[in-house]
Amino acid sequence: MNIVKTILFECLSQETWVVNWSLVTSNFPQVDFNVAFKTPTTIGSYFPFKDKVKEVEEQSLVVYKLQFNSCEAIYIGKTERILGHRIKEHKTSNSSACFQDMKNSVGHKIHYDGIEIIDRADNNMKLQVKELLHILKQKPTLNKQLNAQSNYDIKTIIVKAYQQFREGK
Known part of the structure; x- marks a missing residue:
């Protein structure tokens, strides 16, 4: 049962949320789903650089x-x-x-x-x-x-x- 939950969750988490959640839970009543959300991008991904430090000793x-x-x-x-x-x-x-x-x-x-x-x-x-x-x-x-x-x-x-x-x- 954990395998189904993991595989299904991984498949769903990679797709956009167009799947009707009630449809998923009704088809798998024996599975206790834990939903976790992850944003596709983070603020840090927009700043892939460090500040340029000019002083050698810094x-x-x-x-x-x-x-x-x-x-x-x-x-x-x-x-x-x-x-x-x-x-x-x-x-x-x-x-x-x-x-x-x-x-x-x-x-x-x-x-x-x-x-x-x-x-x-x-x-x-x-x-x-x-x-x-x-x-x-x-x-x-x-x-x-x-x-x-x-x-x-x-x-x-x-x-x-x-x-x-x-x-x-």
Whole structure:
């Protein structure tokens, strides 16, 4: 009985409501119908864009590159949050050891004004993949991922990015 109810409801919900409801209920008296209405469009569908943020430090869901003023050392990172908040964390001592050693050595200053956004994504999984690909391509000296990341881990992250390979799908 639940199958009939589900199939009938799905068929009816995809059609326009030209069906006489009393006719449906009289033909299926044993079925207890629960009617749910769903609008075909939402207000959000009329606004498929986000406000354009011009300031680099106000953007989110980005892969970014930091460079040092005095040498060729670069760091590639990603953040889902507002980039300015992540940069503040880099300025504190909570950053990675390799990053801190370079930052604290004499004559090495990070060029915080020259932050470059090198990629964007619409979710964290895509962001991880893009960050990894940029790290593999540019081979920055300050990224731990380059040395610690095994081939297996890289393939795992890339495979997880494709929805058809995720568990339970």
